[in-house]
Amino acid sequence: MSRIQTLVNNYQKFIDLPWRDVSSEQRIIFCVYEPTEEMTLRYNIPAFKLATEDTGHRWMEYDLTTCFEDWMGKQKYAEAYFAEPEKLLQMPRKFEDYIEESFKEKTADADKNTMIGIVGVGSIFGFITVKEFIEKLADDVDSRIVLFFPGTYSSSPTSNYRFLNAYDNWSYLATPITADVNNF
Template sequence: MARIEDLAESFGRHIATPWQRTVAGAQRVVMVVYDKELERTLRARKLAFETATREAGHDWREIDLADAFAEWMAAADYRDEYFASPEDLQLKLEAEFPAFIADRVRAVLRSHHVTENTVVAILGAGSLFGLARISQVLRIIEGDIKGRLIVFFPGHFERNNYRLLDARDGWNYLAVPITAHNE
């Protein structure tokens, strides 16, 4: 699949440009947007993005959110009741899950290994669909971004609007989009 390699090449060109140190946290986010069908391919070739980052002289850290819901649910006191009556889970999801995700990402962002020269990459954003909005999580953590935060985003970007998995109304965000089609 040349599309992921093309995306990695575009990403590499972007990440190699000198970084402004005075930009706001929201402007330190880079959304790598790809077709949802390419999720497994991207995961298999994510090393291309790490390599491009390291060749540009930056450090690389990553966090995978694919298991976040399972981890959060396993820790819930009333998990068995929620499985019996899933509609009761909605309020807890809205009130607590975005903060849980933010805390997981924040733990990496605040790690002593992460500096102003570090790229922190988020994988598994698609697994949040229907559970938490990425835009909400990004708003919570944007003040903690020291270097750059890369979000691998299975969906579409069009007219400054991001749509996760092509299914939800999008949101407008200040992040830099990297797309296979250079939109």
């Protein structure tokens, strides 16, 4: 069985557990996979959707892959930013706001019985940290969020995530689901 299929199976075991009212951080699930398995993961997103729906929950998907180019295309001075990309370093807050508004718009009808699958998180690399991104979105919805996280997870000594195997470890309270056989 492939590591991504094991990840799907572990997700299904977790999602099948009864949902209860929990804090915003506890409503977040990180499905952690190797960055080199991005295409395989994306191919298997329908399996995550099916696993969610099989347990009686709704599924919504939010894809970050084209967020930056969508935002950049709406900028009045987009061509100037391409000529002098260092000017973009002054604008991460505006990009964050754009993502937050886009997320709210696309998930407006999500409820407590909805799982929102976020894919393409690698496309925000260098603009926004995953921690800032997910903390901002978690408070905006009552639903559960599964973030497909390309990187690594270590439970020792605390829950540490390493995004794209590049950033230093950071701790977050999300529930980790990995492709480890004994994850659940």
